[in-house]
Amino acid sequence: MTATTAPSLTERRPRVPTERLLDELVPPQHFARESFDTYRPDPSYPSQARTVERLRSVATEVERAGTGGGLFGFGRKARPAAVYLDGGFGVGKTHLLTSLVREVGRADSAYGTFVEFTNLVGALGFGPTVEALGGKRLVAIDEFELDDPGDTVLMSRLLRELADRDVSLAATSNTLPGSLGEGRFAAEDFLREIQALADRFEVLRVDGEDYRHRVTTTDLGGLPDDVVRASIAGRDGATLDEFGALLDHLGEIHPSRYRALLDDVELVGLTGVRPLGHQSTALRFVVLVDRLYDRDVPVLLGGSGIHGLFPAEMLAGGYRKKYYRALSRLGALAEQGRSLVA
Known part of the structure; x- marks a missing residue:
């Protein structure tokens, strides 16, 4: 050759059936072998270790979500978990998110980037997407973005619908390298865009340097x-x-x-x-x-x-x-x- x-x-024009779009809502190959145990927190940034421990407990909460909260299983139903990882580039947020998916189980989870979920709604329609994801225990959204108001409102509505079905949620966002304040600003914007869910989300700050750099x-x-x-x-x-x-x-x-x-x-x-x-x-x-x-x-x-x-x-x-x-x-x-x- x-x-x-x-x-x-440029010679390729792939056709992707709907079933494949759903089947591919799993962690990428790059993180296929990663888990909480393979994440190495930087001792210079204690928030990394704290986030690992918190997410381990979140995995347990996801398993309990939707079950009875009282004696012998009776009582008030537990609220589904909802966490939001906020931090800079390359600090391991995707590693942590995929580790959470692994703990919960891939069969019970749907993982994708913000863009992939908006593409899914575009391909399936809003109602079918809710039905397809509503049976999961956990929906994990990597790289949640606030750049496009229309997409942000769409995803906010999708998250509300899923939370109402007792689906636990986890999301990540990126901030500019070296910009300490912007991470918190992004988190506030995110929570403001999903006002109906604001009281459900727990923001976890992940500080650190971009390991790729x-x-x-x-x-x-x-x-x-x-x-x-x-x-x-x-x-x-x-x-x-x-x-x-x-x-x-x-x-x-x-x-x-x-x-x-x-x-x-x-x-x-x-x-x-x-x-x-x-x-x-x-x-x-x-x-x-x-x-x-x-x-x-x-x-x-x-x-x-x-x-x-x-x-x-x-x-x-x-x-x-x-x-x-x-x-x-x-x-x-x-x-x-x-x-x-x-």
Whole structure:
């Protein structure tokens, strides 16, 4: 196989049945082996250890939710648990959330990102989504976002409906690196948006540093395009795309299909990587980065690489949390890609 005949993601137009959307509401492969026992709290940030212990007890509460609270099971029904993990990038919130899911049991839980749940409502409709999730003990929402008012109101309504069905809830959010106050502000906004549930949620602050920044960079330059092409050539499970062509292709596929777009892909090569010029294009690329990270798919970036990928005005705008998360994750995947072909 030569570089010119390497498979391309733009050749794929996956069709995803509804059943698959529901079956994929599980923790990503990246966290498949993680648990509370594998989480290593940083002693410099006591809130990490406190959160682990609290979530262990939450797992027990989830098991009791919906049962009688009095003697011999009679009495007032226990209120379903509802916790909200608030903290910066890379402090292990997703690790903790997936560990909670593991403790409760995957069959009794539904796990997904905020975007995946909004996509699910778009694919199934609101009522069927409530019915599909209403039978779970726990619904875990990673990366709850406040960027889009419409989506936020939609998710707030969904959470109310699920809580009314005694489904326990757990969510996480991101804050800007080094911005101590913004985490609390995000939590307050979240609670204000779901006023009917505000008294049910317990906010758990998870302080710490981004562990990904300790081993990688979010300003990594690109490899020469010829090196990317040569590295992809002949590799099973590798794909090769020109960056602009891939961005155009993503605009023609619903984000709920991005996971299927990466089926059997083990390495992604991108040539001609350059700064993103449009917000809608950048947001679609962020979703793809999240799906690559979920599956631990290394990437090889040509062109300018991560350097300047999101222009300064994007990093200062309303979607900055998403962009910083994408840079952190893409940097880690790019380092993996370079190590793989070194």
